[in-house]
Amino acid sequence: MKIGVPKEVKQDENRVAMTPSGVMSLKNSGHQVFIETNAGVGSGISDRDYQGAGAVIVPTAEEAWAHELIVKVKEPQKEEFAYFKEGQLLFTYLHLAAETEVADALISNKVTGIAYETIQKNTGELPLLTPMSEIAGRMSVQVGVHFLEKIQGGKGVLVGGVPGVEPANIVIIGGGFVGTNAAKVAVGLGANVTMLDININRLRELEDTFPGKITTLASNEYNIQTQVMKADLLVGAVLVPGARAPKLVTEEMIQSMEDGSVVVDVAVDQGGSIESIDHVTTHENPVYKKHGVTHYAVANIPGAVPKTATYALTNVTTPYVLKLANLGIDEFIRKDSAFAKGLNTYKGKIVHEAVAQGLDRRYVELHTIFH
Structure with a gap:
């Protein structure tokens, strides 16, 4: 051939x-x-x-x-x-x-x-999505942390905190390969990490993977709303193979976040799971501000590495x-x-x-x- x-x-x-x-x-x-x-x-x-x-x-x-x-x-x-x-x-x-x-x-x-x-x-x-999901998940936190810096328009928090100062809150919606790899980086940086997923068995597995290092919650509208409001960095990590990503985070939820918070939606190439992301961005111009929140909506995140x-x-x-x-x-x-x-x-x-x-x-x- x-x-x-x-x-x-x-x-x-x-x-x-x-x-x-x-x-x-x-x-x-x-x-x-x-x-x-x-x-x-x-x-x-x-x-x-x-x-x-x-x-x-x-x-x-x-x-x-x-x-x-x-x-x-x-x-x-x-x-x-x-x-x-x-x-x-x-x-x-x-x-x-x-x-x-x-x-x-x-x-x-x-x-x-x-x-x-x-x-x-x-x-x-x-099998052919997994390695890119691993990279995108790890990079979602890497880039999110960067844009939390004040000079980048963020709220100016150190993700891991220091003695006497609490760490940042990183909320990850989705417990698959993207979410798990995002959590690996977030936990490694010392953040307060909360993961949400609709599959309770998957949440049990995540508890075993990160014993005592993350909080897991059932993914429902109430829990998502509560966690989004206090997130410094929100990572959208949901996937339905071949289909459009479900809109789990509403515009109103994003409005409840503090100014300078950061949103990274890894599912943007499948339509995105966060309602306030209204267009795809590029590595050259990766972010925009909406409701005071920095939105990172690059569709080919692994292309950066x-x-x-x-x-x-x-x-x-x-x-x-x-x-x-x-x-x-x-x-x-x-x-x-x-x-x-x-x-x-x-x-x-x-x-x-x-x-x-x-x-x-x-x-x-x-x-x-x-x-």
Whole structure:
């Protein structure tokens, strides 16, 4: 199979979808990999590194896209829609529930859109989302703490406090991979940490993970309202695979926070879980103030640490790319139910139920059009 790896064009996105080791694995299995020049520079990978592993370097995005399988990091941007062609396989983070234009372009061009974030094992694990969730969770506290500094417009509190002065209150809504990794950093900094989740069994697990170091609460409107009001840093860490994030924090709750508090919504690429976040921000201009509260709404948080993020991502995506190239899409669907759940668009139809609901579009069961 011929595999194209274009340079990411989303603003401030420096990750790349393949490393030299991935190129070598594919090359050794008889496949060809075409990488757009300088695609890896933002992650510290040179064209020479890729060539040494057996890749063909192509000078333009058009040449990188001119292949059967395209492997990316982020959803295609408008300028990339022109490269779509019928039957093409696109393997990337798609987040289509919040990307109507991308979904429409994939459907109209009959591109098979396979989303990293919806590949799901029978256990519920999301193996290709997990490493980015780990990074985003840890960074949510890292960036939040930065914007709590007075010079950054924050209320001027030291997160861990000092003897005789209480630490900051960090409230994390969601106890999955994002929330757990946010808690690791928050606990390590000495904050007062409160975590909310709807799954009581998950809260028990979190108590065991952080014995005596966090407070856990059932996620309901009353508890969320109470905790948001006293949070110095609020982290939105909820996820419904493939679907839009539920709006759990209302505008009124945000208004109850003290001036200079900080909100980080990791779910912003799925529509966001915090009502007062009304637009996505970038790494270049990551925050805005609303109701006196600093809002951080960057949709590609791991893009700030591309060297770490690229290798963490490709550690888990490369085996899937290799299997897809070796087996072909139809055989891989038959053999791997987790991979089949990654299909969002197929033959011009939306074949993932949560994605269809998020877009308010017709859902078509995969088995009805798959032969």
